[in-house]
Amino acid sequence: MKTFKHAIATAVSVAALLGSLGLVPMSASAADGASSVEQGKAIAFDRKKGNCLGCHAIAGGDLPGNIGPPLIxxxxxxxxxxxxxDQIADATKRNPNSAMPPFGRHGVMSADEIEKVTDFIHTL
Structure with missing residues (x-):
């Protein structure tokens, strides 16, 4: 079972890293003037950036994953x-076997983007 969890964690991390290679500027909904929460939602739902929906069910999100707990x-x-x-930036600090990619440590999201995603997730 431990090997399976490690394989899942590795696969999720690799997918997050590969997805980050095609980074594009934030969508129009996250343009200047949008609130931090709105910008955070755009980043969280962006399949090439936060991609929270890849593992979590989130209200208003399409095709959610079920690897992680629902964000409620x-x-x-x-x-x-x-x-x-801190959990969003690097979940492996609290749990070294976490399947959640360390978005901050791996540079998938900047510190500012992590703050905005945190603002959004904290409203759920």
Missing amino acids: AMKARFPDRNVLR
Whole structure:
């Protein structure tokens, strides 16, 4: 079972890294003037950037994955926003066997993008 979890973690990390190679500027919905929450949603739903839907069910998202837990009641699950941000930036710090890619450490998302995604996820 441990080998299977490791294989999943590796596959998710590789997919996230390969997806980041084709990075494009943020979509029009995340253009200047959009709130941090709106920009975070655009990044989270962007299949080439945050790609949260690849593993998580999120209200309003199409074709969600089910590898990770559904992103609901996030303020109850993460009352401290900083803990949520750290989880998004590098989940392997709390759990070295996490299947969640370390978006910050691998440079998939910038620190600013992680802050915006955190703003969005914390509203769910």
